[in-house]
Amino acid sequence: MKKVIGLLTAVGLLTAPLANAETVTVSGSTSVAHVMEVLAENYQNKAQKSVEVQSTGSSAGIRAAKEGTSMLGMSSRNIKDNELNSEIKEVVIARDGIAAAVNKANPVKDLTQQQISKIYRGEITNWSEVSGEARPIVVVTRENGSGTRGAFEEIMDLQRTVNGHKVTAITPTAQVGNGNGMIKTIVANNPYAIGYISLGSVDDSLQALSVNGVAASDENIAAGDYHIARPFILLVNNKPHPSAQSFVDFIMSNDGQSIIAEQGYIRVQ
Structure with missing residues (x-):
């Protein structure tokens, strides 16, 4: 299974100011941060x-790049038109699957x-309805603003329109976990839970489900056979700092x- 790198609050000089020309600041998606920290270290x-990587969520990362409070923003979902401006461009650095994961038992x-x-x-609402045990299903989702949640809702048709605005269709009884790590912990400790996490974060503590008979794997994502997948995006100023x-x-x-x-994601070139 894929190697998991623990999320750090930052990589490099945490106290270095944005103005420091030698320090690159990157903030946003916790899923992208998983691999960004390894890239930064290398x-x-x-x-x-120096490179600072901060896990703040996709929406926060997009805002930081647009407002100039971070040199680079990270998103693990597609960017909405109203989130961009003429000074920011998108760079797809990798592709990742989203795994629907359950307890190993x-x-x-x-x-x-x-x-x-x-x-x-x-x-x-019960596992017996999908050939499992006669036990209630414990639904686990990510927090609002999570890029993984945004991508999952979009791909899985989990949004509805109310008064002209898109809102979540995920059941309000779902447990909420902040970050891939918390989702993994909840699912790994509850035999009747189901959650979704970045495929690159899957490890031996839980099992990724096949979807429509197709295993969640890099090969199947690259071939287009596994459909719960999304881009990893960097938000970059059109005139970026040289660093x-x-x-x-x-x-x-x-x-x-x-x-x-090497970290379990799909390269784009």
């Missing part, structure tokens, strides 16, 4: 320049995309893309 060793190994959607809508551009160049280089692949 870049620091190679270039002898759960006998259910495969669900259809429709079944998962119905579970999260609260329309399927920030240098780090982006490293990420998109063969060395950076190889690190992305």
Whole structure:
């Protein structure tokens, strides 16, 4: 299973100000931060320049890049038109699957995309309805503002329109976990729970379900057979600071893309 790197609050000099030309600041998605911290560590060793990575969530990362409070923003969901401005561009650095994960003791190994959607809508509430034990399903979701949640809701048709605004269709009884780590902990400790996490964060503490008979794997995502997948995006100023551009160049280089692949994600070039 994929190697898991513990999320750090930051990489590099935590107290260095944004104005420090040698310090690249990156903030946003906790899922992207998982691999960004590894990229930052390798870049620091190679270039002898500091990189700070802060896990603040996709929405916060997009705002930080747009407002200039962070050199680079991270998002694990598609960017909405109203979240961008003419000064910011998107750079897709990797692709990742979202795994529907259950406790290792759960006998259910495969669900259809429709079944998962119905579970999260609260329309399927017992494991016996999907060939499991006669036990209530404990639904676990990410917090509002999470890029993983945003992508999952969009892909799984878990949004509805109220008064012209899109709102979540996830059952209000769902437990909420902040970050992939908390979702993993909840599911790993509850044999009747189901959650969703970045595929790159899956480890031996839980099991990723097959969806529509297709295993959650890099190969199946790359082939287009596993459909619960999303881009990892960097938000970059059109006229980035040279230090920030240098780090982006490293990420998109063969060395950076190889690190992305080693961490269990899909390289884009």
